[in-house]
Amino acid sequence: xxLGQCQGMSxxxxxxxxxxxxxxxxxxxxxxxxxxxxxxxxxxxxxxxTLVVGRRGIGKSEILRRAYNRLFWNQSRxxxxxxxxxxxTREVVPFARQWLATFLRQFIGFQRRDAALVNDxxxxxxxxxxxxxxxxxxWLAQLVENFEESLRDEDWVSLLRNSVAAPLLASRNMALxxxxxxxxxxxxxxxxxxxxxxxxxxxxxxxxxxxxxxxVLAGSSLRAIERLLGPGLIGRHIxxxxxxxLPERPALRLWExxxxxxxxxxxxxxxxxxxxxxxxxxxxxxALVRAAAxxxxxxxxxxxxxxxxxxxxxxxxxxxxxxALFEEALPDVxxxxxxxxxxxxLTVDPELNPVPWRHLVGIxxxxxxxxxxxxxxxxxxxxxxxxxxxxxxxxxxxxRDWVRLIHGREVRSETPSALRQGLVRDRLMWTSxxxxxxxQRQLGMKVEALLAQWDCQLIPPxxxxxxxxxxxxxxxxxxxxxxxxxxxxxxxMLPQVVGVSAVTDAPPxxxxxxxxxxxxxxxxxGNECVTVVQIHRGGESVTATAAEEFLALVDRHxxxxxxxxxxxxxxxxxxxxxxxxxxxxxAECWTSDFTQLQILLRQFGIRTEQAVEQAGAMSFHxxxxxxxxxxxxxxxxxxxxxxxxxxxxxAAQAGFAEAARGQIKMAVIEACINAREHARQGxxxxxxxxxxxxxxxxxxxxxGQVFDAEGVAQPVIEEKMGGGKGLRDKRGWxxxxxxxxxxxxxxxxxxxxxxxxxxxxxxxSAQTPPAPVIDVTxx
Amino acid sequence: MPNFEIETQREVxxxxxRPGGYINDQGGMRLREECETALAENLRNIIIDFHTSExxxxxxxxxxxxxxxxxDELGGRLIFTGLSAxxxxxxxxxxxxxxxxxxxxxxxxxxxxxTPDIPS
Numbered sequence: 035x036x037l038g039q040c041q042g043m044s045x046x047x048x049x050x051x052x053x054x055x056x057x058x059x060x061x062x063x064x065x066x067x068x069x070x071x072x073x074x075x076x077x078x079x080x081x082x083x084t085l086v087v088g089r090r091g092i093g094k095s096e097i098l099r100r101a102y103n104r105l106f107w108n109q110s111r112x113x114x115x116x117x118x119x120x121x122x123t124r125e126v127v128p129f130a131r132q133w134l135a136t137f138l139r140q141f142i143g144f145q146r147r148d149a150a151l152v153n154d155x156x157x158x159x160x161x162x163x164x165x166x167x168x169x170x171x172x173w174l175a176q177l178v179e180n181f182e183e184s185l186r187d188e189d190w191v192s193l194l195r196n197s198v199a200a201p202l203l204a205s206r207n208m209a210l211x212x213x214x215x216x217x218x219x220x221x222x223x224x225x226x227x228x229x230x231x232x233x234x235x236x237x238x239x240x241x242x243x244x245x246x247x248x249x250v251l252a253g254s255s256l257r258a259i260e261r262l263l264g265p266g267l268i269g270r271h272i273x274x275x276x277x278x279x280l281p282e283r284p285a286l287r288l289w290e291x292x293x294x295x296x297x298x299x300x301x302x303x304x305x306x307x308x309x310x311x312x313x314x315x316x317x318x319x320x321a322l323v324r325a326a327a328x329x330x331x332x333x334x335x336x337x338x339x340x341x342x343x344x345x346x347x348x349x350x351x352x353x354x355x356x357x358a359l360f361e362e363a364l365p366d367v368x369x370x371x372x373x374x375x376x377x378x379x380l381t382v383d384p385e386l387n388p389v390p391w392r393h394l395v396g397i398x399x400x401x402x403x404x405x406x407x408x409x410x411x412x413x414x415x416x417x418x419x420x421x422x423x424x425x426x427x428x429x430x431x432x433x434r435d436w437v438r439l440i441h442g443r444e445v446r447s448e449t450p451s452a453l454r455q456g457l458v459r460d461r462l463m464w465t466s467x468x469x470x471x472x473x474q475r476q477l478g479m480k481v482e483a484l485l486a487q488w489d490c491q492l493i494p495p496x497x498x499x500x501x502x503x504x505x506x507x508x509x510x511x512x513x514x515x516x517x518x519x520x521x522x523x524x525x526x527m528l529p530q531v532v533g534v535s536a537v538t539d540a541p542p543x544x545x546x547x548x549x550x551x552x553x554x555x556x557x558x559x560g561n562e563c564v565t566v567v568q569i570h571r572g573g574e575s576v577t578a579t580a581a582e583e584f585l586a587l588v589d590r591h592x593x594x595x596x597x598x599x600x601x602x603x604x605x606x607x608x609x610x611x612x613x614x615x616x617x618x619x620x621a622e623c624w625t626s627d628f629t630q631l632q633i634l635l636r637q638f639g640i641r642t643e644q645a646v647e648q649a650g651a652m653s654f655h656x657x658x659x660x661x662x663x664x665x666x667x668x669x670x671x672x673x674x675x676x677x678x679x680x681x682x683x684x685a686a687q688a689g690f691a692e693a694a695r696g697q698i699k700m701a702v703i704e705a706c707i708n709a710r711e712h713a714r715q716g717x718x719x720x721x722x723x724x725x726x727x728x729x730x731x732x733x734x735x736x737x738g739q740v741f742d743a744e745g746v747a748q749p750v751i752e753e754k755m756g757g758g759k760g761l762r763d764k765r766g767w768x769x770x771x772x773x774x775x776x777x778x779x780x781x782x783x784x785x786x787x788x789x790x791x792x793x794x795x796x797x798x799s800a801q802t803p804p805a806p807v808i809d810v811t812x813x
Numbered sequence: 814m815p816n817f818e819i820e821t822q823r824e825v826x827x828x829x830x831r832p833g834g835y836i837n838d839q840g841g842m843r844l845r846e847e848c849e850t851a852l853a854e855n856l857r858n859i860i861i862d863f864h865t866s867e868x869x870x871x872x873x874x875x876x877x878x879x880x881x882x883x884x885d886e887l888g889g890r891l892i893f894t895g896l897s898a899x900x901x902x903x904x905x906x907x908x909x910x911x912x913x914x915x916x917x918x919x920x921x922x923x924x925x926x927x928t929p930d931i932p933s
Contacts, residue, residue: 674870
């Protein structure tokens with residue numbers, strides 16, 4: 035018996051739609067809450083439809099079914115429906131029949147709270163259609179009569195329309211709106227519409243535009259669904275929700291829990307490598323553990339893990355999973371070999387670069403139309419994504435490994451044993467690289483946490499001068515050095531830091547961070563400063579060339595900010611060559627070795643676990659993500675200006691023009707004020723800033739009550755004036771300003787409160803105009 | 814935190830107010846107080862010069878709406894000048910520019926005061 039407790043239900047209910055056991059389902063409360071809330075919002079007729087996208091195996095279907103269960107048992111304001119398009123549904127009549135029959139069973143099942151009716155998926159459709167006559171609503175009987183008439187007349191257009199529009203019809207005829215979840219929606223693209231004069235776009239467009247019967251459409255490929263519905267609907271009438279892989283901790287919990295449950299020996303120290311290799315996708319984690327249990331192999335070494343993994347890809351559950359999807363995508367056997375060739379070409383590149391169509395033509399030798407048809411079929415099953423002139427590989431590493439093995443076996447005729455050995459070798463090397471990167475990331479997190487705590491403290495200057503520190507303390511014990519440093523006067527004032535980000539184009543051997551802030555904590559133009567830190571983790575000394583490259587990197591990154599107050603700091607485990615020390619000293623750079631860094635970390639009380647904890651304190655800020663910036667501001671008056679000022683610098687660096695930056699600053703100020711007014715006392719406001727090639731996204735997150743943006747009335751100036759209204763009545767403009775000044779404003783619940791996402795697109799007017807071309811030709 | 818400062822300049826029949834810094838709830842209240850004082854002194858024409866106001870927020874603007882309303886009640890004239898592009902856009906979004914005149918600088922505002930107000 036499934037207990038609803040994990041969904042916030044207080045009583046025990048019969049599970050609907052065969053949801054799995056709770057023990058195998060972790061870390062998805064937020065996603066279920068979100069879809070549940072979408073359902074409740076349908077009651078106010080103010081809910082757009084939503085496209086839920088997440089890669090294969092990530093747990094979308096389970097999330098949707100659990101949200102449906104909760105909507106079925108825990109509320110009575112909307113009628114929930116949950117349909118799954120199956121791989122067998124390819125012809126119009128069975129599709130329409132299944133859709134309408136499921137609608138009737140679930141619609142009537144909800145009215146009667148009849149779980150058995152909902153769960154009777156084997157009920158013949160004729161019997162399901164007869165249910166309409168037992169239910170005392172003429173519109174329902176009419177719906178079924180129309181359907182049967184279309185069937186008799188072989189009017190397939192009406193038949194499809196009658197079935198897919200049933201939820202909208204129900205919403206219009208009942209006091210209760212209908213909220214419809216459609217899983218595996220992209221399969222609708224496989225319907226055989228030969229000879230039927232309709233487009234799916236047209237069928238769904240009027241339903242989704244109406245907002246009267248909101249839908250959640252779920253699938254694994256955004257591009258495939260965009261292609262089905264047309265570009266006009268998504269974005270304007272359909273919101274997007276992405277389901278990501280499990281966060282690290284729930285993924286580890288799942289791995290260890292399944293190992294214990296299936297009595298598989300495991301080494302908990304390998305957990306991070308295992309879940310990262312399996313992309314933190316529940317289906318893969320569970321399959322690997324089951325395979326280990328089945329073969330009696332302990333997951334106690336990386337070698338064992340890789341052996342089980344390679345075997346499962348070729349002969350086990352993961353292999354069967356992708357094999358079934360591949361066969362579903364390409365039912366015509368003659369398409370499979372070229373399909374494998376396309377996938378092999380796409381997945382061989384670890385950088386995941388897209389491949390132009392014309393290159394694929396040379397590989398498969400097919401005519402472009404057939405090749406496009408195969409690629410589109412593969413796209414619908416989540417194997418690849420199609421762009422305008424090129425094809426994109428999927429980021430799913432496990433799927434890519436599967437393609438490698440199957441292509442090797444079926445096309446290159448390699449032996450399974452050789453294929454497994456090759457994969458095991460590569461994955462062991464990859465794991466070693468992963469460990470190195472993880473160590474680098476942890477070090478970065480420590481320095482990030484250190485910078486984030488800088489707030490005008492006074493520090494002994496020798497902690498930033500490696501050569502003199504080394505000459506004074508070489509050979510001394512760490513404790514002795516610490517005591518000597520503490521005894522010295524602390525005269526160097528650190529800046530106040532309000533945001534830290536990682537620099538993307540730094541050399542791979544070093545990690546580079548940028549910290550924005552203010553000197554002496556005074557928030558005025560001229561006091562803004564940037565600290566750029568580069569950390570060399572390798573044992574070799576930093577050379578003069580590396581030092582000069584660092585100085586050039588700093589100029590490149592700080593130039594666009596227009597700031598003059600730039601502090602540069604190089605930290606090196608292996609110290610500095612004499613030449614490098616001279617170069618850095620001439621540029622007035624701070625230099626530190628790892629002993630100095632350790633003393634600083636100690637003085638600020640930063641340990642690895644704490645650094646990771648701090649980095650993960652905000653749900654969206656999982657440590658150092660290249661190119662992202664994170665700020666935390668206290669819930670105090672005017673601190674929104676600190677955020678606005680830092681974001682202005684980031685936007686300037688990202689190339690946004692002054693006018694757009696003014697709009698962004700104003701929207702950020704309003705978002706912070708809104709966050710403060712709706713937040714729980716004593717918390718802080720978290721901001722994450724993500725510049726990208728297409729837009730700038732700012733997330734503002736506050737703990738406390740969830741802000742209901744849809745319930746806010748549109749303010750009108752004339753209504754705010756007159757009639758003895760007080761000052762408070764003249765307020766309430768924040769939301770309107772945010773929506774007017776930004777291109778997209780999205781409110782959503784987060785772990786412990788509300789998150790607002792402010793998005794500014796890079797339109798030509800939003801970007802800094804290029805420098806004027808100066809004609810230097812001689813006249 | 815940044816300070817809010819306010820300068821006033823009284824002329825024969827007009828007061829020029831120059832708020833400096835962040836017009837938040839406190840800044841808005843100060844601005845409103847200065848305007849109320851001028852109105853109590855029978856100065857019915859007020860020019861607010863925003864060119865030294867770096868930032869504003871919607872809570873501060875609520876006070877500005879109260880000022881507009883009050884001057885309107887008393888039959889005076891309110892002119893905004895020195896608006897940055899963003900603040901001007903914000904006032905347009907809110908509909909404030911339907912209720913006040915906007916000029917480029919204080920000189921243009923003074924000239925405008927010499928022309929009769931055309932009721933909308």
